Amino acid sequence: MSKRTDGDVLDALVELRGVTKVFEGGRVHALAGIDLDIPRRAFVAVTGPSGSGKTTLLNVIGAMDLPTAGSIRVDGVAVDDRASMERVRADKIGFVFQMHNLIPVLTAGQNVEVPLVPRGIKRTARRERATELLDLVGLADRADSSVRGLSGGERQRIAIARAMANEPPLILADEPTGNLDSKTGAEVMAVLHELRERTGATLILVTHDESICKGADLRVRMCDGRLE
């Protein structure tokens, strides 16, 4: 838990201070000095036009990329080198991508187990945890099916189960419904919210779809690398 002395949010899970990210030697300012605190247990919706820096923001929060300038803390851990990035990704973050990015050669259950592998958890314990998570996303009966045969919505639910495997305090979802029709998208969002509430995780959701921003505790709109 981080102690803050200067702000109004007492218990922020994520703190960004003057975060800047430039690409191509400074010609592209994807993030232009972002200050942002994200509270625990919150549902944060990030919107904005294409190219406004939403994915870049998630990448720096998710310790996938380092900012060009500024500082980031996730759950009290400063993300500033490769070691801290690997640690934060493994312990603090669950990713849900627009593309499910499941491993096609593995079963649904094995895909959910993937984040548990580097933690040295025993196979049987991994299986148990995967079955439990698949049950939560309503796919308990698919644990041993190949992911190739599954529908888009089912795959995305498996990706959600995978994101939750390490019980991270922060879930980052980049247009998780972008490839789904609105009905399936709504189902997937329902599963995501249910899991979030159950685990008390914070969800940062990037989307173009206004309808799925409903109920957000915090709305962030981005434009040209800045918060509006």
Added chain:
Amino acid sequence: MTYVWRNLFQRKVRTALSMLGVSVAVAGIVALISVARGMRTSLDDYMTNTGASLVVHRKNVADLVFSTVSKKEIEELRRVPGVQDVSRANFSLEQLPKTGGRKPLLPVVLCFGRFPEDRIMNMYRAGLADGKLFQTKDEIIVSRYLAETLDWGVGTTVKLFGQTFTVVGTYTSRIAWENQGLVLHGDVVSKQLGRDGYTVAFVYTADKDRDAVQKRIRTAFPRLDAVPPGLITAQFEDQFAVLDEMIQLVTIIALIIGVLGVLNTMMMSVSERTREIGMLRAVGWPRRLVVRAILFEGVLLATIGGLIGLGLGYAGTELLLYFHPTSLVATYETATFVSGFTVGLCVGVLAAIYPAFRAANLKPVEALRYE
């Protein structure tokens, strides 16, 4: 590591092809070394088969072919206490006379010069298949292999180095060298070679006297050496060095071919899985785990390929022997299979190192954007 296993298993054709690469490399090495070992042991076998206690040859010659033991030395050897018999042996390699028959494996014929009264003839007596042993300088006995391929049955007349001989017998032998040859009077070979002495002398003693006789010969004949027949190749190690170098060369070539094949597969498999690797990093896999997974994939590929290669190598060698039953021999040694398998493993590891580090150095953000 189900992940690795499934990855290999799902891309069957590609996996099979690169496994085949490893297999062929390993099989080639196994077959080559087994045959080379076979040649080496068969020389030892040949010597042992004579039943002699000691082989006496000129000291310091690089190849047994250049050894000479003079007539005078033979007489002196006969007088060494404990010696029961001294059998003279010389040897020449001759071009094969043109005949109507089929061609044997080698275009040359090995001519073993022996003397009818020497004890070494017992060896041929035991292996006689047809006819009788030669008694005169214009009689020869030939291996059944030559007799069959060249139509040299008993009673045939044969022209060799401008002389005419009558085939009086055929013999069989389990020694490859002898099956490629014929046996005739030692004086004829001496004359043909223009040498007065003999190549080597086979000394027969009672078993218990052997070591003592060896010592006596070594002290009495400073220019000769005497060794038990089973140790003859060890004595002429240099002669086999060329063969060993050839094996090394082939091994290196096999290694390179194998590495290139597997490297290609592994690079393809890494580039196809770029997004997957980005995802693995995103969900918290550290670099070393990604490296390990890919190395493991290479090693698994090579292990299976290597095991198949050992089988193929054995089968291939047997097939060769089947087609050349009398002129080729193979000796299977555990060490041969171990080195074949090691080469396979090296192929797997070497070929996986570069792709593994390529994969580990992918930036996760970029890997996930990869289309």
